[in-house]
Amino acid sequence: MAEGNRARTRFFQALMGAVLAGLAIMPQVLVPTGEDPYRFPKELWVRAEGILLAVVIILGFLWGWLDTRVFARERNVFVLVAAIVAWTGVATIFSSHPAMSVWSLFYVTSSAIIFVATVIAAFRRSLLFADIALLAAVPNAIVCILGEFRIWNPLLTEKEMLETGEWMHLFAGGFLGNPNDVAMLLAGPALASLILCAIVKRRRLWYGSLAIVMLAGLLAAQSSAAIGALVIALLVIAFRARRKAAVAMVSGIVVIVAIISVFLPAMKRKIGGAVTLLRSKQVTAYEIDDALSNRVLPFLVASRMGLDHPVFGVGPGRFGWHFYTYKLMYEERYRTLRKTATNYASWAEAHNDHMQTLATAGFPGYALYVTAIVMLARRSRRTREGDEFLQFTRQFAMPFAAMFAVITLAQFPMELAAPTMMLLHWAALCVAWSSDAAA
């Protein structure tokens, strides 16, 4: 009996180690000798981690280190995960090119396995899950800041970028290659570190310092979507707080947003564009597109794709292939869109995970997507007061769900390995650390 318990403990420690090591290393993976040094190696890491964790979990059941009752604790969540994988499989079968969609199915399945493994490991509560996740984001935050001040980038030199005429802001791409990707990675940890700073009083300095690093990285990345999503999350916290605290929080948020708008060129441009648009008497599709960073066309295309293929979508990973036909159709309808800066581009992603899910997996797929967000948000209301883990879930889950819903309106974190893993990790902690909620 004692030996069995020891074996079980060692298994959980190994599972925890594997999950945390994967999360800690993956955002830093960079292959300078590869044609794609940033995204593809990280996607391969997710595949490998998914395969290995699947084997670990199966071995756990085989040798009795893992009990099937672990799935009963959060049955709804595991059923939802299984439904998401199953529906992705169905959408793959009915895809316009199943041989291509199968790779997206692989990615979704690997992500699901990593999520499940994290939930199982995190049932044995430890702040190490939060600490490692925050530390995993720190290198990218620092390198993004260094890049924004043109001090250092792991692969690029300023001279090369000036010679090739590349978008200079890419210098702040951290280890992910694009500052928008870095912002998507940092959004979750930024919110989590602020909440942990408030809740875990004995480690306030530690979490406070990490929060400063995350926020500085987020500002350096200058992603309006990520900053806006964080602001929304903070407003959700304020809305749920007592009146005095809420007023103080909202005032603080307004002041911070005002300061950011003055000093960050990207935010200043965005707000300026929005104001010009609102004051215009006659608005063309081109002007709306310009205000929305040239997103109108992919948004229109994705929504049309979803309406044209409402049940199964065009298939996972097939948005880019279908894009051009719809692009020509919409440019014929709104001819001013032919003048946009990205008119020549083929959008491989819709830059809106809501619409992309609808386009590639149909309405059932989008319903599962929304269900996941709602179930995550409900963790805040279901969780009773208690230890710091329960308090964290209570304070974090709903704002995090709101942040995720907003950030995926203008970005595509679920198509990128590093942001996906980071977001799924925090969602897994909300599930595991609120597991007493039913009692």
Added chain:
Amino acid sequence: MRLLKLVVSAVLIAAAGFAVHRWCWLPYRCNQIEKAALRTTERTLEVGGGYTETVRARATAQRVLGCIEHVPTNVNLYMIVAANYRALGRYEDAIAMYRAALRYDRRPELYLNIGESYLAMGNANEAHRYFVATALFRIGIFKNVPEGAKQLAWDDAFQQLETPPKGGYVLP
């Protein structure tokens, strides 16, 4: 029972090892091969014909063909192989590669390259069809196409853009 568990565990671990090798390690190596092959191909196309370039083009095409099996959705790999085939004068094989790539992504560069390959083979009609598709998607990217062919393609493409055909745009 314990023996059975051990056998199953061994099989699982071996299967995981195979899966990681096949779907993670080999694509990782192909990512590196792609970068090297791209450099080699650019050098081959710059220098032009010659024995060394012919050998290099053949070797590069062979190497990258092996990678297509492991990363079939990577359009760049098809384009690298096709570019080397064109350097070797194997235009039909190049067109087959570009067409295979079109199943995964519909880039204007692919239509342009197919058009250029048909032109090199002397098939002006087919070349024109693909140049029109290129112009529909991305008007400014014609580089190696003769001025007359470019103008004809633009004219047809503009006509389709201004008054789109009833059945939708004509794409090869």
